[in-house]
Amino acid sequence: xxxxxxxxxxxxxxxxxxxxxxxxxxxxxxxxxxxxxxxxxxxxxxxxxxxxxxxxxxxxxxxxxxxxxxxxxxxxxxxxxxxxxxxxxxxxxxxxxxxxxxxxxxxxxxxxxxxxxxxxxxxxxxxxxxxxxxxxxxxxxxxxxxxxxxxxxxxxxxxxxxxxxxxxxxxxxxxxxxxxxxxxxxxxxxxxxxxxxxxxxxxxxxxxxxxxxxxxxxxxxxxxxxxxxxxxxxxxxxxxxxxxxxxxxx
Amino acid sequence: xxxxxxxxxxxxxxxxxxxxxxxxxxxxxxxxxxxxxxxxxxxxxxxxxxxxxxxxxxxxxxxxxxxxxxxxxxxxxxxxxxxxxxxxxxxxxxxxxxxxxxxxxxxxxxxxxxxxxxxxxxxxxxxxxxxxxxxxxxxxxxxxxxxxxxxxxxxxxxxxxxxxxxxxxxxxxxxxxxxxxxxxxxxxxxxxxxxxxxxxxxxxxxxxxxxxxxxxxxxxxxxxxxxxxxxxxxxxxxxxxxxxxxxxxxxxxxxxxxxxxxxxxxxxxxxxxxxxxxxxxxxxxxxxxxxxxxxxxxxxxxxxxxxxxxxxxxxxxxxxxxxxxxxxxxxxxxxxxxxxxxxxxxxxxxxxxxxxxxxxxxxxxxxxxxxxxxxxxxxxxxxxxxxxxxxxxxxxxxxxxxxxxxxxxxxxxxxxxxxxxxxxxxxxxxxxxxxxxxxxxxxxxxxxxxxxxxxxxxxxxxxxxxxxxxxxxxxxxxxxxxxxxxxxxxxxxxxxxxxxxxxxxxxxxxxxxxxxxxxxxxxxxxxxxxxxxxxxxxxxxxxxxxxxxxxxxxxxxxxxxxxxxxxxxxxxxxxxxxxxxxxxxxxxxxxxxxxxx
Numbered sequence: 001x002x003x004x005x006x007x008x009x010x011x012x013x014x015x016x017x018x019x020x021x022x023x024x025x026x027x028x029x030x031x032x033x034x035x036x037x038x039x040x041x042x043x044x045x046x047x048x049x050x051x052x053x054x055x056x057x058x059x060x061x062x063x064x065x066x067x068x069x070x071x072x073x074x075x076x077x078x079x080x081x082x083x084x085x086x087x088x089x090x091x092x093x094x095x096x097x098x099x100x101x102x103x104x105x106x107x108x109x110x111x112x113x114x115x116x117x118x119x120x121x122x123x124x125x126x127x128x129x130x131x132x133x134x135x136x137x138x139x140x141x142x143x144x145x146x147x148x149x150x151x152x153x154x155x156x157x158x159x160x161x162x163x164x165x166x167x168x169x170x171x172x173x174x175x176x177x178x179x180x181x182x183x184x185x186x187x188x189x190x191x192x193x194x195x196x197x198x199x200x201x202x203x204x205x206x207x208x209x210x211x212x213x214x215x216x217x218x219x220x221x222x223x224x225x226x227x228x229x230x231x232x233x234x235x236x237x238x239x240x241x242x243x244x245x246x247x248x249x250x
Numbered sequence: 251x252x253x254x255x256x257x258x259x260x261x262x263x264x265x266x267x268x269x270x271x272x273x274x275x276x277x278x279x280x281x282x283x284x285x286x287x288x289x290x291x292x293x294x295x296x297x298x299x300x301x302x303x304x305x306x307x308x309x310x311x312x313x314x315x316x317x318x319x320x321x322x323x324x325x326x327x328x329x330x331x332x333x334x335x336x337x338x339x340x341x342x343x344x345x346x347x348x349x350x351x352x353x354x355x356x357x358x359x360x361x362x363x364x365x366x367x368x369x370x371x372x373x374x375x376x377x378x379x380x381x382x383x384x385x386x387x388x389x390x391x392x393x394x395x396x397x398x399x400x401x402x403x404x405x406x407x408x409x410x411x412x413x414x415x416x417x418x419x420x421x422x423x424x425x426x427x428x429x430x431x432x433x434x435x436x437x438x439x440x441x442x443x444x445x446x447x448x449x450x451x452x453x454x455x456x457x458x459x460x461x462x463x464x465x466x467x468x469x470x471x472x473x474x475x476x477x478x479x480x481x482x483x484x485x486x487x488x489x490x491x492x493x494x495x496x497x498x499x500x501x502x503x504x505x506x507x508x509x510x511x512x513x514x515x516x517x518x519x520x521x522x523x524x525x526x527x528x529x530x531x532x533x534x535x536x537x538x539x540x541x542x543x544x545x546x547x548x549x550x551x552x553x554x555x556x557x558x559x560x561x562x563x564x565x566x567x568x569x570x571x572x573x574x575x576x577x578x579x580x581x582x583x584x585x586x587x588x589x590x591x592x593x594x595x596x597x598x599x600x601x602x603x604x605x606x607x608x609x610x611x612x613x614x615x616x617x618x619x620x621x622x623x624x625x626x627x628x629x630x631x632x633x634x635x636x637x638x639x640x641x642x643x644x645x646x647x648x649x650x651x652x653x654x655x656x657x658x659x660x661x662x663x664x665x666x667x668x669x670x671x672x673x674x675x676x677x678x679x680x681x682x683x684x685x686x687x688x689x690x691x692x693x694x695x696x697x698x699x700x701x702x703x704x705x706x707x708x709x710x711x712x713x714x715x716x717x718x719x720x721x722x723x724x725x726x727x728x729x730x731x732x733x734x735x736x737x738x739x740x741x742x743x744x745x746x747x748x749x750x751x752x753x754x755x756x757x758x759x760x761x762x763x764x765x766x767x768x769x770x771x772x773x774x775x776x777x778x779x780x781x782x783x784x785x786x787x788x789x790x791x792x793x794x795x796x797x798x799x800x801x802x803x804x805x806x807x808x809x810x811x812x813x814x815x816x817x818x819x820x821x822x823x824x825x826x827x828x829x830x831x832x833x834x835x836x837x838x839x840x841x842x843x844x845x846x847x
Contacts, residue, residue: 056706
């Protein structure tokens with residue numbers, strides 16, 4: 001049993017070191033251009049860096065700032081949102097997003113408990129800790145089953161750890177914005193987008209118009225159409241062109 | 251007869267429509283929302299649509315003495331519905347200055363408990379209170395609105411007024427103001443969201459609603475709808491504030507419908523006042539007023555004056571107290587008080603050449619609805635150029651509008667241990683970047699965005715659904731299940747049923763080999779079988795005892811005892827043992843098979 005626990009620990013440690021942070025020439029260039037006020041060029045280098053490296057909240061935040069200063073509000077809002085998906089605790093990004101939303105005329109919804117929790121407890125470490133506790137508890141229960149001595153203590157400790165770990169993992173599952181908001185997309189078209197009752201551009205079937213910067217939930221895709229849901233619960237169809245998923249496609 | 255019936259139906263409809271306007275409720279109001287220490291004000295608790303009620307004799311509010319003075323009952327008739335209002339008057343006497351919250355008063359009406367609205371009263375020191383024309387004072391001379399109709403006596407059914415905290419001010423100074431609209435408590439209706447005020451030469455804060463209150467003016471009870479705001483003059487000279495209109499639909503006293511006068515004349519009288527009302531749309535206006543706006547005095551203006559006008563105080567803290575080489579130190583300065591927080595500039599650092607500083611972040615925490623009072627927090631990030639033992643000093647200059655002189659608040663340097671050196675890139679940049687985000691326009695030199703290193707995830711896939719994570723968990727799960735299986739197998743192996751099963755299997759095998767064994771070994775092997783069946787390995791003496799207790803037929807016992815004696819004889823006698831004949835062997839075999847496992 002001790003052997004099994006050791007294997008589990010080693011495996012989790014390996015997971016932790018799966019993705020080392022990357023810092024490249026493009027990033028240095030982006031930062032340098034930003035310092036010298038060349039914001040459009042800086043944004044290009046940030047994008048280049050993000051294409052070649054692991055996505056980080058800070059890189060998206062930098063990209064958003066460069067885009068914002070270049071006057072590209074919608075693109076900046078998308079980058080701020082992506083930055084917040086990766087790190088919900090990044091308060092400056094949240095504040096800047098509110099400001100841009102006001103400029104775009106898009107409402108900033110009040111943060112739900114999931115967002116507040118995710119802002120306080122980082123998801124991945126929470127999952128790792130929860131997973132570790134879960135398996136530790138499971139092996140304690142196994143020990144309680146195997147040994148007659150101190151069976152009650154072992155079973156109690158095991159059950160407690162197991163439940164704690166399970167709760168931690170479930171909470172992370174419910175609050176991680178990368179899971180919760182995985183289907184969200186933003187209207188990037190400067191002219192906005194239209195919501196139709198059916199996947200047809202018949203103006204008689206038009207439900208409403210969505211402004212640039214609006215965030216919608218993509219339920220499914222059919223041809224060149226998205227079946228989407230608005231924050232208010234209204235559902236309809238909209239053309240895929242001009243609607244960009246918050247989580248970039250690989 | 252027909253016309254009388256029509257009148258009756260119309261009257262009934264009016265009565266029914268009046269029900270919704272006078273629900274049973276309790277409200278509270280102050281004769282003035284502000285006073286000075288030692289000057290009492292009246293608090294009136296009105297209970298509508300009730301004949302009797304129980305109210306507390308006194309209210310326990312720390313700093314205030316609130317005692318019940320008396321009670322009065324008023325009956326009103328609106329659209330044939332007679333309503334009674336109970337009015338309880340309390341005296342509110344303040345013993346010290348400050349802001350006091352008077353909690354909701356509980357009023358028992360029959361089985362029900364009604365609660366009034368909570369109130370707030372500002373109490374100033376006796377010398378600090380301006381004359382009654384100030385914000386706090388009750389209207390000294392209500393303005394007669396055009397077309398207003400008096401419900402009874404000379405009291406006005408409604409009127410509006412503007413209350414300014416001062417009539418003379420400096421350009422850029424924030425002047426708190428309150429628009430008040432008074433409605434006689436005997437009329438009902440609907441009131442618009444907020445008044446309209448359009449003019450030139452000033453800016454106005456967004457209007458903030460003040461909770462509805464009751465106020466006694468010239469002996470008449472009014473419901474007051476008030477809106478607070480702050481006016482900032484933008485030019486010098488006389489400033490005209492136009493009237494602010496608030497629209498309302500009011501149920502005002504009206505004349506009787508055609509035919510009613512004749513009806514009452516039949517009985518030798520006239521319709522009682524208040525019996526008939528008309529719904530009218532009215533615009534209640536405040537009177538235009540003027541202010542005298544002066545330019546900022548040039549004499550004595552400090553170089554670091556950044557436009558602050560009001561009354562302020564300043565506090566500063568530094569963190570961390572010890573900073574490593576090149577680490578930034580945050581100098582937090584809180585400017586609090588009353589004034590034009592939105593227009594003023596930050597404090598300045600004095601003798602700060604030894605420090606590299608950046609434009610501070612700003613955050614304003616208002617303590618009122620009009621952003622007139624509160625705390626403005628500036629955070630300077632400073633990095634020591636050389637090793638330092640104290641922060642730079644801080645200076646903040648403002649114009650005191652009461653005295654017309656400039657004041658400068660000085661904060662002496664605060665002790666800190668900061669070492670010069672190259673800043674660790676990550677922390678300094680992170681701090682600077684957050685700072686820049688708070689004040690995007692404040693910085694003249696853009697700080698490089700932080701990238702590459704930060705908190706948060708570095709993948710779009712949550713670790714929870716990462717394939718590697720799932721595989722590792724599956725592997726641990728398999729190990730766990732295998733471990734559990736091993737434990738179960740071990741436990742099963744030593745269980746009594748398993749042991750019994752094994753014993754039966756061994757016995758069967760031994761009996762099978764007994765049938766085909768050589769004749770000279772039969773006795774010894776049969777005894778071994780018997781001992782195994784009885785679980786008394788190599789203890790023949792015990793076997794005899796156990797055999798006696800065994801629940802089998804006496805014949806079988808005799809055969810088996812005979813077997814044991816044959817075995818003993820072969821072991822202990824000198825002559826060679828006798829080989830049992832075929833019949834005996836068959837009997838022994840049969841007896842051994844009948845021993846229960």
